[in-house]
Amino acid sequence: MKKKQTIFGGVIPEDFVWKCEEQDVFCYDFMKDEALAVFNAVATAEGTVLEAIKNQKTNLHGSSGLVLGYGRCGKILAEKLKGMGQRVTVCGRNEIALAQARAFGYDTLLLGSLEDHIHNYEYIYNTIPAVVLGKNVLQCMRRDALVLDIASAPGGVDYEAAGELGIKALLLPGLPGKYAPKISAKEMVDFVARNYEVSFR
Numbered sequence: 001m002k003k004k005q006t007i008f009g010g011v012i013p014e015d016f017v018w019k020c021e022e023q024d025v026f027c028y029d030f031m032k033d034e035a036l037a038v039f040n041a042v043a044t045a046e047g048t049v050l051e052a053i054k055n056q057k058t059n060l061h062g063s064s065g066l067v068l069g070y071g072r073c074g075k076i077l078a079e080k081l082k083g084m085g086q087r088v089t090v091c092g093r094n095e096i097a098l099a100q101a102r103a104f105g106y107d108t109l110l111l112g113s114l115e116d117h118i119h120n121y122e123y124i125y126n127t128i129p130a131v132v133l134g135k136n137v138l139q140c141m142r143r144d145a146l147v148l149d150i151a152s153a154p155g156g157v158d159y160e161a162a163g164e165l166g167i168k169a170l171l172l173p174g175l176p177g178k179y180a181p182k183i184s185a186k187e188m189v190d191f192v193a194r195n196y197e198v199s200f201r
Contacts, residue, residue: 001025008192010040011152030188037072039187040176045077047175048150049084052123055170056146061085064120066109069127070097073150077125078106089121092128115140122146126156133169135161148172 001007003024010030020027031037052060065086067078074090078101082088090101091109098108109117115137118124122145126133129151138161141147147162147169149155155171162169176184 006196008188030191033191036187036191038076040184041072041076043176043180043184044073044150045080047179048077048125048148048172049080050179051148051170051172051175052125052146055148055168056123058122059085060123063087063122065089065123065125066091066118066121067125067127068092068111068114068132068156069151070094070101071127073127074125077127077150079104081125082106086123123148126151128156129153131156131158133157133162135165138162138165138167141165141167143167146170150175 001020001023006026006028007020008028008030012027012029017027031040049060060081061084063086065081065088067074067081067088068091070078070090070092078088078090089107089109090098091111091114092098093111098110101108111132114132118137118140119142122142124133124141124145124147126147126149133147133156135158138158143166145167147157147167149157149169149171153173157169157171159169159171
């Protein structure tokens with residue numbers, strides 16, 4: 001890279017950003033723009049629903065789902081699942097976020113009590129970018145449950161332990177690009193063009 005060049009990307013590692021700053025290269029993380037991040041969360045939620053339907057042998061309607069985390073993705077995903085008739089519980093450690101979830105009609109669960117209750121759910125959706133589904137928690141799950149991990153790398157599941165226990169756990173990066181590539185790319189291009197006077201030909 002040369003000085004004054006610009007890099008655009010998503011979920012850019014901090015050490016990479018520091019190196020760019022040292023070289024006088026401008027580094028912009030799409031996911032730090034709230035509007036674009038919300039759009040991305042919608043596409044991610046829709047892709048997650050599709051993956052859930054494809055990879056489990058029951059209907060979403062009437063089934064039990066646990067959403068770990070109630071940030072951008074967690075909020076939108078919980079809404080989509082509830083709209084399809086799934087019985088959704090939101091799990092987290094932030095009391096304010098859980099109070100908001102209860103206000104929107106979801107059951108809630110503190111992350112610290114996950115081990116005692118995770119056996120109640122057929123679908124587990126993780127949005128927390130830390131290993132919250134370690135071996136001790138996975139051992140308490142029902143073996144026919146499906147784990148869908150949409151958190152940023154490295155995800156939130158001990159995949160080696162899941163394999164040993166026979167639990168189906170899917171790491172699902174890049175869902176907007178996989179299931180909505182046209183509109184996702186257009187949103188990014190339009191954002192760059194609007195904000196940085198870049199011409200795309």
